Amino acid sequence: MADNTDAMAEIRASFFTECEELLESLQDGLDAVWNETSDEETINVIFRAVHSVKGGAGAFGLTQLVDFAHRYETALDEVRAGKLVPEGEVLKLFFRAADILSDLLQAAKEDGELDPATFEEVLSGLAALAGGEEEEEEALDFQPLILDIGDETPQLAELPGELPPGLPPLSGPAEGEGDAQGDSGGHIYFAAEKELFLNGNEPLYLFRALADLTELTSRCNMDDLPDLSDLDPAVCHLSWDLTTGADIDAAAVAEVFEFVEGLCTFRHRLPEPELPELPALPELPVLPGAPDTAVGAGADGEPGVAPAPDAGAPPQASDAPAPKLSTDQDAKAPAAPKAGAQKPAPAKPNPTIRVDLERVDRLVNLVGELVINQAMLSQSVTEVDMPPNAAITKGLDEFMQLTRSLQDSVMRIRAQPVKALFQRMGRIVREVATEVNKNVLLKTEGETTEVDKTVIERLADPLTHMIRNAVDHGLESTEARLAAGKPERGTVTLTAGHRSGRVVIEISDDGAGINRPKVRQIAIDKKLIEETAELSDSDIDMLLFMPGFSTASEVSNLSGRGVGMDVVKTAIQALGGRVSITSTPGQGTCFSISLPLTLAVLDGMVVEAAGQALVLPLNVIEETMTVEAAMLGEMGRETQVLRIREGFAPLLDLGTEMGFRTPLESYLDHVALLIAHEDGSRSALVVDRIVDQRQVVIKGLQNTFGQIPGVAAATILGDGQIALILDPLDITMNASGRTRQPSLSLAG
Amino acid sequence: MSLSILAVDDSQTIRNMLNMTLTDAGFSTRLAEDGLKGLEVLENNSFDAIITDINMPNLDGFGFIDAVRAQERFRSIPILVLTTEVAPELKARARDAGATGWVVKPFDPPKLVRALQLVAG
Numbered sequence: 001m002a003d004n005t006d007a008m009a010e011i012r013a014s015f016f017t018e019c020e021e022l023l024e025s026l027q028d029g030l031d032a033v034w035n036e037t038s039d040e041e042t043i044n045v046i047f048r049a050v051h052s053v054k055g056g057a058g059a060f061g062l063t064q065l066v067d068f069a070h071r072y073e074t075a076l077d078e079v080r081a082g083k084l085v086p087e088g089e090v091l092k093l094f095f096r097a098a099d100i101l102s103d104l105l106q107a108a109k110e111d112g113e114l115d116p117a118t119f120e121e122v123l124s125g126l127a128a129l130a131g132g133e134e135e136e137e138e139a140l141d142f143q144p145l146i147l148d149i150g151d152e153t154p155q156l157a158e159l160p161g162e163l164p165p166g167l168p169p170l171s172g173p174a175e176g177e178g179d180a181q182g183d184s185g186g187h188i189y190f191a192a193e194k195e196l197f198l199n200g201n202e203p204l205y206l207f208r209a210l211a212d213l214t215e216l217t218s219r220c221n222m223d224d225l226p227d228l229s230d231l232d233p234a235v236c237h238l239s240w241d242l243t244t245g246a247d248i249d250a251a252a253v254a255e256v257f258e259f260v261e262g263l264c265t266f267r268h269r270l271p272e273p274e275l276p277e278l279p280a281l282p283e284l285p286v287l288p289g290a291p292d293t294a295v296g297a298g299a300d301g302e303p304g305v306a307p308a309p310d311a312g313a314p315p316q317a318s319d320a321p322a323p324k325l326s327t328d329q330d331a332k333a334p335a336a337p338k339a340g341a342q343k344p345a346p347a348k349p350n351p352t353i354r355v356d357l358e359r360v361d362r363l364v365n366l367v368g369e370l371v372i373n374q375a376m377l378s379q380s381v382t383e384v385d386m387p388p389n390a391a392i393t394k395g396l397d398e399f400m401q402l403t404r405s406l407q408d409s410v411m412r413i414r415a416q417p418v419k420a421l422f423q424r425m426g427r428i429v430r431e432v433a434t435e436v437n438k439n440v441l442l443k444t445e446g447e448t449t450e451v452d453k454t455v456i457e458r459l460a461d462p463l464t465h466m467i468r469n470a471v472d473h474g475l476e477s478t479e480a481r482l483a484a485g486k487p488e489r490g491t492v493t494l495t496a497g498h499r500s501g502r503v504v505i506e507i508s509d510d511g512a513g514i515n516r517p518k519v520r521q522i523a524i525d526k527k528l529i530e531e532t533a534e535l536s537d538s539d540i541d542m543l544l545f546m547p548g549f550s551t552a553s554e555v556s557n558l559s560g561r562g563v564g565m566d567v568v569k570t571a572i573q574a575l576g577g578r579v580s581i582t583s584t585p586g587q588g589t590c591f592s593i594s595l596p597l598t599l600a601v602l603d604g605m606v607v608e609a610a611g612q613a614l615v616l617p618l619n620v621i622e623e624t625m626t627v628e629a630a631m632l633g634e635m636g637r638e639t640q641v642l643r644i645r646e647g648f649a650p651l652l653d654l655g656t657e658m659g660f661r662t663p664l665e666s667y668l669d670h671v672a673l674l675i676a677h678e679d680g681s682r683s684a685l686v687v688d689r690i691v692d693q694r695q696v697v698i699k700g701l702q703n704t705f706g707q708i709p710g711v712a713a714a715t716i717l718g719d720g721q722i723a724l725i726l727d728p729l730d731i732t733m734n735a736s737g738r739t740r741q742p743s744l745s746l747a748g
Numbered sequence: 749m750s751l752s753i754l755a756v757d758d759s760q761t762i763r764n765m766l767n768m769t770l771t772d773a774g775f776s777t778r779l780a781e782d783g784l785k786g787l788e789v790l791e792n793n794s795f796d797a798i799i800t801d802i803n804m805p806n807l808d809g810f811g812f813i814d815a816v817r818a819q820e821r822f823r824s825i826p827i828l829v830l831t832t833e834v835a836p837e838l839k840a841r842a843r844d845a846g847a848t849g850w851v852v853k854p855f856d857p858p859k860l861v862r863a864l865q866l867v868a869g
């Protein structure tokens with residue numbers, strides 16, 4: 001076979017992609033059972049998802065995954081068979097098993113395995129559900145099968161378990177007198193039953209395959225051919241005597257005739273390479289017609305294998321059913337398709353194709369270029385002062401519309417529904433709820449909302465933390481809930497939706513709400529605010545995002561994970577997002593994250609400093625103002641501050657910070673941009689003027705220039721000018737050693 | 749000899765593997781993702797052999813084989829069942845449904861090719 005390493009790697013990669021979909025439908029199915037919205041097909045979907053994971057995993061030798069999926073599948077099969085009801089602890093176990101399956105896949109994807117100890121408990125739970133039938137089945141699977149060719153030559157054709165079990169042994173004494181090829185060759189007698197043809201088998205191919213293995217001569221017996229008037233074309237009236245060379249081995253013969261076992265009269269006597277001196281072959285009874293004896297004698301311990309029915313009956317008489325496998329003695333009706341199996345397909349998702357992400361990104365980039373190009377062209381046309389109804393102006397307008405739609409469409413390729421992300425949160429909720437002993441229901445809404453793939457990936461961590469918080473801190477204990485007259489089961493709701501060109505994700509709980517006096521006191525204790533500070537409710541809520549803040553009066557092991565809400569806020573800001581809180585005492589808290597639709601374009605403010613056009617992300621600019629004398633103050637020798645209402649913000653000249661010019665003598669009449677920091681403090685960046693607010697296409701610089709302090713990326717403006725997109729937070733952080741003062745005020 | 753094969757399996761991974769194996773063996777291959785799709789493809793094409801999975805949505809392998817065998821022109825088309833299950837009763841069921849043979853997943857590519865040659869020449 002050709003070298004398929006690359007192809008295999010590709011298939012392997014597609015396997016993991018497929019598994020993500022399978023896990024999703026598994027999770028959906030379990031959720032449906034949990035929410036009691038399942039129907040009879042649900043369990044089949046669940047089963048098939050696990051089954052397909054197992055099937056694919058087997059192809060890549062992922063044994064740990066195969067073994068686990070097999071156990072899981074066996075337990076699920078009990079549900080399918082109606083022997084097990086998926087509720088309560090059983091259902092919880094299925095959820096956990098789904099989580100572990102997901103972990104195992106992740107590990108396998110990274111060429112690793114999980115520590116078996118981590119899922120031993122679930123594994124044995126699943127085994128217990130399957131009622132220990134597992135072991136029996138496996139024992140049966142590997143039962144070696146003895147091929148009995150009659151008492152006379154017991155050891156000649158013993159196949160060491162090569163044949164699949166459950167089929168009747170190849171039976172009957174071997175035909176052939178050993179005359180043609182002397183003692184060294186093998187002899188096979190073959191007569192097909194009617195069923196052999198009905199199952200699509202063709203003796204000719206079998207003989208050909210045998211002829212590929214050894215020198216084969218065949219003799220066709222036509223003795224049983226009836227008169228033409230009696231001839232049934234569906235019945236094989238012929239039989240064959242085949243003589244093989246000495247080089248044939250029993251396993252190969254078994255493989256050739258594997259599919260026709262039980263569908264034919266088949267006897268063989270094969271050479272035994274192990275025994276150099278064959279005993280003289282006994283005279284064997286000539287069949288057909290001779291009754292079978294001693295059938296199955298060697299197959300002791302194989303339950304239910306009954307002697308094969310009269311395999312030697314003359315073909316004419318074989319209208320009777322062919323030898324059936326007698327292991328199938330349970331009540332299952334054999335070939336009947338399952339009732340549920342032919343149900344019409346549920347609404348199918350649109351067909352999809354899988355595309356290398358790199359290609360999509362290249363497309364995104366090219367469209368970005370196109371947008372820039374179009375903007376430049378528009379600007380040039382504007383500059384030559386064409387009449388407004390000139391054909392070129394109109395054409396350009398349409399061009400601009402088309403470019404925008406093209407850009408939207410291309411961005412949409414990178415967009416993914418938040419569903420998978422939300423499903424992961426379901427798992428977090430279950431885990432945390434178990435740890436803190438609360439009864440929690442996760443509701444999700446707007447799962448089909450689409451967000452840029454990278455945003456989704458980078459949202460996972462902050463969202464996980466917020467969900468943990470909602471369950472751990474947001475919801476009251478069961479006792480407190482009952483005391484407050486609330487339902488015992490707390491609800492955490494995760495919603496996603498589009499709002500004014502942005503994606504809004506909300507995490508809300510129906511807990512006790514933020515205890516503001518307590519939050520305030522903690523902030524004072526930790527010297528985050530002055531004791532006298534006057535804070536509005538929302539100011540107090542925002543304290544949660546300050547570094548070093550923790551409300552957990554008893555440190556639960558969940559809150560001690562080293563991430564605070566400040567990290568959450570930073571992560572979301574890095575995505576160009578904002579986070580806000582609303583909370584009503586006694587009713588609950590809602591965290592709202594607002595994100596840009598894509599990371600490829602940015603809402604920016606174009607400013608000018610020292611003659612350079614620069615772009616700042618709009619979402620970190622809180623407000624802008626022209627600097628007036630009354631606003632300025634001094635703090636220490638070097639630091640000028642901007643007085644804004646009840647606080648101060650250190651002033652930084654952007655041109656100076658970027659190294660474009662020496663420090664300004666006066667900031668008067670310049671423009672100050674108030675930058676909000678994640679710790680609640682602010683600083684003011686001074687620029688010469690504000691040029692514009694617009695969407696800019698982000699062009700990464702990191703691949704070419706590496707990380708440049710204060711610079712996030714670059715873009716090309718409509719006039720063809722290249723402008724740097726700055727990271728104002730980074731700039732002010734870098735500057736803080738020289739001029740920035742610690743946080744002075746939170747109010748704003 | 750070059751055979752034309754219809755392979756039916758709901759797993760994209762297995763379909764990919766089958767496609768690679770069969771194409772490498774010089775067979776021409778059509779793929780379908782479940783029994784119903786398989787029947788659709790059969791409608792307008794002829795094949796030397798069919799390979800089918802058992803556990804599939806919409807129409808499972810048993811139902812598919814039934815439906816294939818129910819058509820006079822497909823009475824004798826060889827059908828191999830591809831299954832992760834090696835339980836004897838499953839093979840018996842497959843045979844009762846009209847399957848010609850079976851290959852156990854994960855399949856060994858040369859063995860699959862040999863099995864096809866056994867049933868389809």
